[in-house]
Amino acid sequence: MALSAEDTQTAGAVWEKIYADVEDNGAVVLSRMFKEHHHTVSYFKNFTQLQSVAETASAEEIAALAEVRAHGKKVFLALNDMVPHLNNVDALKETIAPLAKKHATELKIDVKDFEIIFDNLLALIGEKQGADAKTAFKKVTDLIYEEIKAAY
Template sequence: MAFSAEDAKTASAVWEKIYADVEDNGAIVLSRMFKENPHTVSYFKNFTQLQSIPETASAEEIAALAEVRGHGKKVFSALNDLVSHLTNVDSLKATIVPLAKKHATELKVDVKDFGIIFENLLHLIGQKQGGDAKEAFEKVTNLIYEEIKAAY
């Protein structure tokens, strides 16, 4: 599925507003994932702060951890790169494949957990920009998720 120029423009505008606060928003998305889906904490055994508090900490406390903030920024930077390729499916796929392969083979991340991240991202977009923005960006997350699953 290719994005029309208008779809890409709308999605890019939504993303630009979320990405403008990359560190905070990335940390919020990850902290919600960790809090609502505790099994995802197991992927981050090297995050010593996170490993010591996941059951007792609030999502806000988890989002404040330097490890979570740094990785949230890394996740959002990767998404930023993907958003820049929305109008060129071949380029988008070429960007997704190494990311998906690394998560599948090296990091052993269940592909379904990408869906969890995208759900939390869409929830955040809805909170900050409203339902229309959420709906517009859902096309992006659906496309990326399908391409990630295909590459797994």
């Protein structure tokens, strides 16, 4: 699945706006994942703050944790490395391959959990930029998810 030049341009503009607040937005995406899909907390056993409050804290409280903020930023940085390659599937695959391999073999993350992150990202884009931006960026998350699954 390739994106058109217009899709790529639109996606870049949407991403630029959401990435402008990388730390806060990354933390929000992850905190929602932890609250709505509690099994994902188990992937982060080394996040001691998260482990101690995950059951009782709100998504907002989880988003304020330093370890969640740092990892949310890391997730957004990885996506930021992918966005420039949306018009070049081979380059996109090269960018995704090491991430997919690490998550599949070393971290033992279920590939379906990437969908959770993407759904939360799209929800946040919709809240901050509207339905059109969300729809436009869904093409990006669909493409990236397909390439992650293929690399798993």
